[in-house]
Amino acid sequence: SIPWETIDAAFICTPNHVTADLCVEALERCGHVFCEKPPGRNWDDFCRIAEAAARIPRHTLAFGFNHRLHPSVQAATALLNSGKLGEALYLKGTYGKSGGSRYRESWRNNREVSGGGILLDQGIHMLDLFHVFLGPLEVVDAVLVDTFWKCGVEDNAFVLLQSPRGIPAFLHSSSTLWKHTFQVEIGCRDGYLIASGLLSKTGSYGREQLVVGKRQFEDEALALGNPREEIIHFDRDESWEREVGEFLAAVQEGRPPRYGTLEDARAVMEVIRDVYALSERQAVGRNP
Numbered sequence: 354s355i356p357w358e359t360i361d362a363a364f365i366c367t368p369n370h371v372t373a374d375l376c377v378e379a380l381e382r383c384g385h386v387f388c389e390k391p392p393g394r395n396w397d398d399f400c401r402i403a404e405a406a407a408r409i410p411r412h413t414l415a416f417g418f419n420h421r422l423h424p425s426v427q428a429a430t431a432l433l434n435s436g437k438l439g440e441a442l443y444l445k446g447t448y449g450k451s452g453g454s455r456y457r458e459s460w461r462n463n464r465e466v467s468g469g470g471i472l473l474d475q476g477i478h479m480l481d482l483f484h485v486f487l488g489p490l491e492v493v494d495a496v497l498v499d500t501f502w503k504c505g506v507e508d509n510a511f512v513l514l515q516s517p518r519g520i521p522a523f524l525h526s527s528s529t530l531w532k533h534t535f536q537v538e539i540g541c542r543d544g545y546l547i548a549s550g551l552l553s554k555t556g557s558y559g560r561e562q563l564v565v566g567k568r569q570f571e572d573e574a575l576a577l578g579n580p581r582e583e584i585i586h587f588d589r590d591e592s593w594e595r596e597v598g599e600f601l602a603a604v605q606e607g608r609p610p611r612y613g614t615l616e617d618a619r620a621v622m623e624v625i626r627d628v629y630a631l632s633e634r635q636a637v638g639r640n641p
Contacts, residue, residue: 357382362413362604365389369473370466373398377405380412385604387597389417391477392618394468396626399618406615415600415610416618420478421485422592425548425563428585429539430485432546432565439542441520444486446479446537449527452502456528462504470506472497473625476526480621482537483514483522489620490514490522492627496635501529512628533557543568552590561587 363379365372365388373393379386380402392399406414420426432438449471460466461474483490493515497507508529514522527534535551535558544567551558562584569580596613603610 361385362387362601368460368466369394369398369468373401376402380405380409380414384409384411385413387415387417387600390481390618391468391473391625392416392622394466394473395629396622398468399622403615403619411607413600413604413610414615415596415603415613416615417596418478418481418613418617418621419592419596420482420551421612422595423548423551423561423590424587424592425550425561425585426482426485426537428563428587429537429546429548433486433539433541438544438546438565438567441487442540442542443520444483444522444537444539446483446523447525447527447530448475448479448535449525449530450475450533451531452508452528457502457504462502462506464506467506469625469629470497470499470504470508470510471526471528472507472510472512472628475528476510476512476524477621477625479524479526479537480512480624481617483524484617484620486537486539487516487520487522490516490624492624492631493521495628495631497628497632507632510628512624514624533559552587561590563587 360383362385363383365375365379365386367375369391372388376386376388392402406412433441456462462470467474491514493513495513496511498509499505499507500509502508508527510524510526512524514524536547536549539546544565547564549559550561552561565583565585566580599612600610
């Protein structure tokens, strides 16, 4: 094995059951850690990482939430923050995949190794984007089911959230869509944004694009309920490079990372903790 004293920074890209142990050890040994999502199997794993970071005064810790750096998401964030479409009224996100013939054999569906199902594995990215768009969110209701794959972890998660200002957000995370799907819709007072498709190595999520629509009432439009839309396509994904580049710059400059921070990870892990806790209470209620 490579001696720790020769390592400047560590990248943790492992199955979830060893993530927390390795992250804590790397923080203690070299102090600079990039940890892929999710930050452990559960809230306890995350807290162990957070406690280790708190013990080390000079460290760099970043988590892999590269979706916020995808070009469609960056463009949607800029437009939302500009106020040109007015304040957000609601948020909807669908993120899912087709599974596959060997899906049941994956470590991601072994609860002891993964800690959870599709919500923790893939839905966590959409939850991170929800926080980018709306800020802190609380769980209102959730339904988790394991109706097709029967792996003992959820294959569909339906989660209703709400911001402190009362803005609702709804997530559907699924491994039974049969078509790889990514779409996030932001409804605003004066229009809407729909980011869909996702640049990836396989191209299976479709071409990445952002639809920008402006609100038009029947006396303002040629077609009722069918306003003109601007569609922006994106063909280059630099999210991975930007994510790693920002982490390395933070290490070299001795500053905290700008995104993928401990607080970013805390926000999504709190939601996932609360969703799983709610689901367990619901299961007890159905089977007293």
